[in-house]
Amino acid sequence: MKANLSINGNEYSIDAPEEIPLLWAIRDIVGLTGTKFGCGVAQCGACSILVDGMLVKSCSMPISFGFGKEIFTIEGTSENLEFLRKAWNEGNVPQCGYCQSGQLMAATALLDQISNPTDQDIEDAMSSNICRCGTYVRIKKAIHEAVALKNN
Incomplete structure (x- = not known):
């Protein structure tokens, strides 16, 4: 087809x-x-x-x-994704990195809907993405950092 x-x-x-x-x-x-x-x-x-x-x-x-x-997809560009990429890099979020494109897409969707998410908003939005390396704390911190970068 x-x-x-x-x-x-x-x-x-x-x-x-x-x-x-x-x-x-x-x-x-x-x-x-x-x-x-x-x-x-x-x-x-x-x-x-x-x-x-x-x-x-x-x-x-x-x-x-x-x-x-x-x-x-992760290859695309958007304002929120660009701030997230910068925060991800600055915070050394990935360990093995395999899940990161999915994590970044989930974080982009979150910031597209909620411009200043709480910890609970982040946990809820990111709960459907698994990180086998357990970088959840760094992911949450990077999302907050992306918000700060965007607001400066």
């Missing part, structure tokens, strides 16, 4: 089965490999992306879910 996907403001013509997971269309067909495969059952968050501003686990969504919608 041929269709178009809008990813990070660019249009991509895709020829793939309708039921292929959106993750594999993004990674294998389009070639944007920042979004990671973790568990394949929407439990870990490594494959998190934004679809029309909503946080989505792309491993469990068929490619057809993205038709006619704006898809945003």
Whole structure:
């Protein structure tokens, strides 16, 4: 099946089965490999992306879910994501780094909805993303730092 996907403001013509997971269309067909495969059952968050501003686990969504919608991945740019990237780097957030693209997408979705989140807002928003290295304290601190950077 041929269709178009809008990813990070660019249009991509895709020829793939309708039921292929959106993750594999993004990674294998389009070639944007920042979004990671973790568990394949929407439990870990490594494959998190934004679809029309909503946080989505792309491993469990068929490619057809993205038709006619704006898809945003870690390769994209937005004001909140740029502040988060800076805070992530300054705070040495990643340890192994595998989950970080999903973590950054979840944090972007959070800051897109709540400009100055509380600790509880952060914990709630980030709870669907697993970090096997346990960098949760650094993640929370970096989100607060991104807010501070944005407000300065």
